[in-house]
Each structure stands twice: as C-alpha cells, then as structure tokens.
Amino acid sequence: MSRIPIVIDCDPGHDDAIALMLAAASPEVELVGVTTVAGNATVDKTTRNALAVLELIGRTDLPVATGSDVPLERDLVTAEYVHGATGLDGPEVSEPTTRPHELGAVAFLAQILATSDQPMTLIPVGPLTNIAKLVAAHPELVKRIERIVLMGGSIGLGNITPAAEFNIYVDPEAADLVFRSGIDITMIGLDVTHRARLTSDHAEQLRPTGRAGAFVAGLLDFFVANYQRRMGFDGAPIHDALAVASLIWPDLVKTEPFAVEIDTTDGPSAGRTLVDRYHVTGREPNARVGTSVDSERFAGLLLERIASLD
Ligand code: BDR
Ligand code: CA
Numbered sequence: 001m002s003r004i005p006i007v008i009d010c011d012p013g014h015d016d017a018i019a020l021m022l023a024a025a026s027p028e029v030e031l032v033g034v035t036t037v038a039g040n041a042t043v044d045k046t047t048r049n050a051l052a053v054l055e056l057i058g059r060t061d062l063p064v065a066t067g068s069d070v071p072l073e074r075d076l077v078t079a080e081y082v083h084g085a086t087g088l089d090g091p092e093v094s095e096p097t098t099r100p101h102e103l104g105a106v107a108f109l110a111q112i113l114a115t116s117d118q119p120m121t122l123i124p125v126g127p128l129t130n131i132a133k134l135v136a137a138h139p140e141l142v143k144r145i146e147r148i149v150l151m152g153g154s155i156g157l158g159n160i161t162p163a164a165e166f167n168i169y170v171d172p173e174a175a176d177l178v179f180r181s182g183i184d185i186t187m188i189g190l191d192v193t194h195r196a197r198l199t200s201d202h203a204e205q206l207r208p209t210g211r212a213g214a215f216v217a218g219l220l221d222f223f224v225a226n227y228q229r230r231m232g233f234d235g236a237p238i239h240d241a242l243a244v245a246s247l248i249w250p251d252l253v254k255t256e257p258f259a260v261e262i263d264t265t266d267g268p269s270a271g272r273t274l275v276d277r278y279h280v281t282g283r284e285p286n287a288r289v290g291t292s293v294d295s296e297r298f299a300g301l302l303l304e305r306i307a308s309l310d
Contacts, residue, residue, distance in 0.1 A: 091218025
C-alpha cells in the first residue's frame with residue numbers, strides 16, 4: 001500500500017494534538033512535516049505544543065516549522081476560552097527538548113512541494129494564513145498540491161459567532177484566497193465535526209492504554225468538561241482529527257460538491273462560509289463539503305489508533 005504524503009498545518013489545540021497523533025499512528029498516510037500557525041493560541045505556544053506532542057509520541061524526527069503569528073489583515077483572535085491559557089490545558093505537557101525547523105512554515109512548505117517526488121496533500125486545521133501565503137508567494141507550486149483537506153467553516157451555524165466557525169473567522173482573507181485558488185479542497189466543517197465527539201467514557205478507555213492514551217485522556221478531561229459547560233454538548237468534538245480521518249477512511253465522511261464563498265466583510269457574518277447547498281448562485285463548486293459522518297465508527301477508529309501508540 002502506498003502511503004499518502006501529508007503535511008498538517010495546525011494550531012494545537014486539543015483536537016489538533018489528537019489529529020497529529022492520529023496521523024502519526026496511521027499507516028495509510030505519511031506525515032512528512034508539521035507547520036504551525038497562530039489561532040487557538042499565539043504561534044509560540046502552538047509551536048511549542050506541536051513539538052511537545054510529537055516528542056511525547058517519540059516522533060522528534062518530524063520537522064515542525066513555525067508559521068504566521070498574525071492573520072493576513074486582521075488582529076489575531078485566540079481561543080483560550082476553548083483550549084485554556086496554554087492552548088493545551090489539562091494534562092501535564094513537558095517542555096519540548098527539540099527546536100522548530102530552521103525554515104519558517106511557508107518556506108518549508110515550498111521546499112517540500114518543490115522537492116517531493118509525489119504531490120503533497122495539505123491538511124490545514126487552523127486559520128489558513130500559512131496556506132494563503134504559500135499560494136500567493138509560490139503560484140508555480142500549486143500544481144504540486146494534490147489536494148487540501150481542511151477543518152473549517154460550516155454550512156449551518158458558527159461557533160465563535162452565530163455565523164462563523166473559528167478557523168475561518170480568524171483569517172477570512174486567507175480563507176478567501178485559498179477557496180478561490182482552484183486547488184482541490186475538501187471542507188470538513190462544524191456540520192460534521194460537531195458529530196465527531198469523544199466523551200469521558202472514551203477518556204476512561206484510553207487512560208490505561210499507554211503514554212499517548214493517558215495524554216489524550218488528560219486532554220479530554222479538560223475538553224469534554226469545557227464543551228459541556230459552554231455548549232451543553234455531551235462529549236467534545238475532535239474537529240481536526242476528523243479532517244485527518246476523512247483522508248484515511250474516505251467513506252467515513254460523506255462530502256458533496258458546492259460553491260463556497262467566504263464573507264470577508266466586517267459585519268455580523270464576518271468569516272462565514274456561504275455554502276451554496278441548493279445551487280442557487282449558479283456558481284461552479286469549488287469544494288467538497290462534509291455533510292454527514294459515521295460518528296460511532298469515527299470514535300472507534302480514533303480510539304484504536306491512539307491506543308496503538310506507545
Ligand atoms: C476549530 O477551531 C479550533 O478551536 C479547533 O482546533 C478547530 O480547528 C473548530 O472550530
Ligand atoms: Ca485547530
């Protein structure tokens with residue numbers, strides 16, 4: 001079986017951390033590198049968290065390149081209210097002993113795309129700032145991107161405003177550029193990620209399985225309680241891991257092609273993904289959008305893979 005080469009662009013973040021672990025545990029994909037971006041927390045914190053998570057699972061060989069510290073045009077909005085002050089509140093997170101890659105995220109992505117012998121799949125699970133900069137600075141490399149499978153947006157309601165999902169809201173100009181790029185995009189939005197949850201029962205199943213399992217259980221202790229308190233959810237959506245899972249198991253999330261436009265205004269719908277579900281605009285689809293998910297299968301597969309880590 002040939003493995004799909006991927007780069008994860010992330011802002012860990014509880015669900016980002018679990019997405020990294022899922023990718024590292026999965027033979028269907030080859031995680032060739034990680035880039036970080038400001039989003040859930042400032043980029044120094046998200047980079048530290050990415051390094052720490054990879055070290056915890058023994059993957060210090062994986063390069064982590066530091067990305068953008070601010071959105072393209074707007075002030076940075078972070079999500080301490082979701083992920084805590086560190087971006088990864090809950091379990092003890094050891095200070096990483098490794099350092100970020102010498103290249104910044106955009107230069108690192110450009111280098112990987114230019115030198116890899118296969119086109120690369122990008123999995124952005126934070127604001128799209130790095131990816132937009134890459135596309136703008138290196139249009140000649142766009143053809144080296146096999147596809148983008150991103151976590152962001154929503155056909156329905158938002159989570160940071162009634163209209164907008166966090167990743168797109170933080171940098172709508174970047175999202176607009178990416179959605180207009182002509183790249184093959186799959187959008188894994190809240191419509192499906194809100195149905196991809198892990199509960200405290202799942203945490204108890206994972207806790208005794210090893211270091212990785214205990215760490216994810218610690219993440220879930222914080223994340224599940226937070227989602228219960230803020231949104232009344234039974235279980236926490238593991239948003240970003242669903243984007244990775246949808247690539248690993250292509251029949252897990254049903255996607256449909258729609259025209260998607262980003263609201264880059266400053267009004268109450270700023271950062272909204274306007275998904276033309278009923279084809280009323282006559283625009284050609286520019287993304288495949290997740291519309292349903294097998295929630296139980298997701299939880300089962302995710303648990304199995306995390307437990308398989310040491
Ligand atoms: C997205 O925002 C972040 O809080 C999560 O990591 C996820 O990528 C969900 O809206
Ligand atoms: Ca994220």
